[in-house]
Amino acid sequence: MTQTAGLVLTADPAAQAQLKADRRKALLRTIGRSLGNAAITFAVVLLLWQAIVSFSGISPYIAKGPVDVWNFLFAGEDAAEHRAQMAPLVWQTLVDSSIGFVFGMLTAIVFAILFSLSKSVEAGVMPLVLLLRTIPLVSIAPVIILVTGRGTVASVAVIGTIVVLFPALASILFGLSRASRQSIDVIHVFGGGRLTALRKVSIPGAGPSLFAAARVSVPGAVTGALLAEWLSTGQGIGGAILKFNAQAQFTQLWTAIALITLITLLLYNIVQIVENIVLVRMGMAPSQR
Template sequence: MTEKLVDTANPPALQTGQLVLQADPVAQARLRADRRRALLRTIGTSLVNALITFAVVLILWQCIVSFSGISPFIAKGPVDVWNYLFTDEDAAANRAAMAPLVAQTLVDSSIGFVFGMITAIVLAVLFSLSKAVEAGVMPLVLLLRTIPLVSIAPVIILITGRGTVASVAVIGTIVVLFPALASILFGLTRASQQSIDVVHVFGGGRFTSLRKVNFPGAGPSLFAAARVSVPGAVTGALLAEWLSTGQGIGGSILKFNAQAQFTQLWTSIALITLITLLLYNIVQIVENIVLVRMGMQPGRR
C-alpha cells in the first residue's frame, strides 16, 4: 500500500493542470515566458540590492574615516585601499601578498559552512523525527550558542589540535549551527497538516511525509539558513585563524596591527567584507532562481 502514496508535491488538481498545459502549446509557451520574465526580474532586483549594499558600505566607511577624528595614519579609507591594491608602484606585489591570505580564509570559511549546514540539516531532521532527540540535544546546542566561543576555544584546540582542519571545522560549525538549525527546523514545521495526513492515510510514515511534504516546503527556509550562514562561516573562519591556525586574514590581522601596517590591516578587512557581501548576494540570487523555477514567490519566508 505504501507504493501507492499520493504525490503530495503534485496533487491531482495540479497534475490535471500540467496535462492541460502539455496539450496546449500556446499556454505552455506563455508559462515559459512568464517564468523567464519573473526570473530576470528577480535577478535584476538582487543585483540592484547588491549594488545598493556595496554603495552604503563604502559611504559609511568613508564617513567613519573622515568624521570620526581618527588619525589618518591609523584610519584608511576606500581610496587608500584602492591605491594600495591598484595604483601604487607596488600594487602588483601588494595583490600577490593579499591573495593567499584571502584564499586561505575562503577555504576555512567553506569548511565551516559545509560542516555547519550539514550538521544543522541532520539535527533538524532528527528533531523532526524524534522529540526525545530534540529534548536531549537542543540544550547542548543552546549551551554552545550562549557560551562565548573564545572561552571554550582552548578546549576545542586541545581536543582537535592547534592549526588543524578539525579545529577550523569545529569552530566554524559552532558559529554556523544555531541560526541555520533554527531556520531549517522552522521550515520543516511549516508543512501543511492536510498533506501530511494524506501521506499517513495512504500508509506513509513520518519519514515519508518528511521527504514528500516537509522538505519541499522548507526550501525557502533552507536558503535563508544558507544566506545567514555565509557571514557566520566567514566569522568562524576568522576566529579559527586567530585562535588556532594563525593563517589567512584572521591570523594576519594581529600581525598587521602589531607591526603598525594599517594599510594592510584595512585592506584585509575591506577584502573579506567585500567577499562576504558578494557571497551573500550570490546565494540570494541562486535562491531567487530556484524558487522561481519551483513556482514559489521569492521574498516570502
C-alpha cells in the same frame, strides 16, 4: 503514456509559451532585484566607511579609506606586489569559511531532521546547541584547540560549525514545521509514517527556509573562519590582521578587512541570486527583501 504526459502534450502551445515567458520575466526581475540590493549594500558600506574615516577624528596614519585601499591594491607602484601578498590570505580564509559552512549546514540539516522525527532527540540535544550558542566562543576555544589540535582542519571545522549551527538549525526547523498538515494527513491515511511525510512533504516545502539558512550561514562561516585563524591556525586574514596590527601596517590591515567584507557581501548575494533562480523555477515566489 502517463496522464501527466498526456496533459502536457495536449496543452495549448500558446499557454505553454506564455507560461515560459512569465517565468523568464519573473526570473529576470528577481535577478535584477538581487543585483540592485547588492549594489545598494555595497554603496552604503563604502559611504559608512568613508564617513567613519573622515569624521571620527582618527589619525590618517591609522585610519585608511576606500581610496587608500584602492591605491594600495591597484593604483600604486607596488600594487601587483600587494595583490600577491593579499591573495593567499584571502584564499586561505575562503577555504576555512567553506569548511565551516559545509560542516555547519550539514550538522544543522541532520539535527533538524532528527528533531522532526523524534521529540526525545530534540529534548536531549537542543540544550547542548543552546549552550554552545550562549557561551562565548573565545572562552571555550582553548578546550576545542586542546581536543582537536592547534592549527588543524578539525579545529577550523569545529569552530566554524559552532558559529553556523544555531541560526541555520533554527531556520531549517522553522521550514520543516510549516509543512501542510493536510498533505501530511494524506500521507498518514495511505499508511505512510513520519519519515515518508518528512521526505515527501516537509523537506520539499522547506526549500525557502534552507536557502535562508544558507544566506545567514555565509557571514557566520566567514566569522568562524576568522576566529579559527585568530585563535588556532594563525593563517589567512584572521591571522594576518594580528600581524598587521602588531607591525603597524595599517594600510594592509584595512585592506584585509575591506577584502573579507567585500567577499562576504558577494557570497551572500550569490546565494540570494541562486535562491531566487531555484525558487522561481520551482514555482515558489522568492521572499521580498
